[in-house]
Amino acid sequence: MFIQAADLRKSLKYDPFKAIIAPRPIGWISTISKNGVPNLAPYSFFNAVGSDPNMLGFTSSGIKHTLINCQDTGEFVFNLVSAELVDAMNLTSAAIASDHNEFEFAKIGHTPSSLVKPPRVDNTPAAIECKVTSIQRLKDLNGSDTNSWFVIGQVVGLYIAQGFVTSDNRFDTEKANITSRCGYMDYMRAGELFQLERPEI
Numbered sequence: 001m002f003i004q005a006a007d008l009r010k011s012l013k014y015d016p017f018k019a020i021i022a023p024r025p026i027g028w029i030s031t032i033s034k035n036g037v038p039n040l041a042p043y044s045f046f047n048a049v050g051s052d053p054n055m056l057g058f059t060s061s062g063i064k065h066t067l068i069n070c071q072d073t074g075e076f077v078f079n080l081v082s083a084e085l086v087d088a089m090n091l092t093s094a095a096i097a098s099d100h101n102e103f104e105f106a107k108i109g110h111t112p113s114s115l116v117k118p119p120r121v122d123n124t125p126a127a128i129e130c131k132v133t134s135i136q137r138l139k140d141l142n143g144s145d146t147n148s149w150f151v152i153g154q155v156v157g158l159y160i161a162q163g164f165v166t167s168d169n170r171f172d173t174e175k176a177n178i179t180s181r182c183g184y185m186d187y188m189r190a191g192e193l194f195q196l197e198r199p200e201i
C-alpha cells in the first residue's frame, strides 16, 4: 500500500502518521506566564534535538499557552512522564484558561526549579530546565506559514529524583517507567532495555 500525502484521509479512516512515528517521548512542559501563573501541558511532537550543548525541541500546533509563555519568558522545564504520572499528564492536556493554574487544576504538586522560574512536577523521575534559543514557525513546501511553531531550548540544568541513579552512576531509565505517545488514543510503556555496541569499521 502506498498513499500520497494528499490522499491520506481518503485511503485510511485515520491518518496513520502518529502511529508510525511511535512511540514518541512526551515532553510534559511547565512554563510560567508573564503574570506569574504556572502552566503545564504535554507535547509529543517533542524530542532531544541536539547535544553539546544539549537541546530540547517541541512543536505547538497552534498558538497555545506554552508557546506564549516561552515567547514571553524564554524558559521551560521538561518533566518526565512515568507510568504513575500518566493520568495527571492527561488531565493537563485540557484546554483551560490562561489565568488558571494547571498544576492546581490537575492537583499536581510542584517544586521550584534551580535555574529557571517554571517549577517542576513533584514525583517526576527527572526534569530538565531549559532556556529558549529559538522559536520558528514551520513553513510548507510552498513556503507558506503553517499552524506549527517549533520551540527549541538549551538545557541549563538537569534534576534527577533520589533513587533514580544506579550504582554505576547512570540514570535508571528502566525504573523511570517512561510512558510515551503513539497514534490514535494509544500510549506505550517502556519495555526492557537491551544493549548494542556501535560497529567498528
Ligand SMILES: Cc1cc2nc3c(=O)[nH]c(=O)nc-3n(C[C@H](O)[C@H](O)[C@H](O)COP(=O)(O)O)c2cc1C
Residues within 6 Å of the ligand: 026, 039, 040, 041, 042, 043, 044, 045, 046, 059, 060, 061, 062, 064, 065, 066, 067, 089, 090, 092, 093, 094, 095, 096, 181
Ligand atoms: C500525550 C499528549 C501529547 C500532545 N502533544 C501535543 C503536541 O505535540 N503539540 C500540541 O500542540 N499539542 C499537543 N497536545 C495537546 C496539548 O497538550 C493541549 O492542546 C493543551 O491544552 C495545551 O496546553 P497549553 O495551552 O497550556 O500549552 C498533546 C496532548 C496529549 C495528551
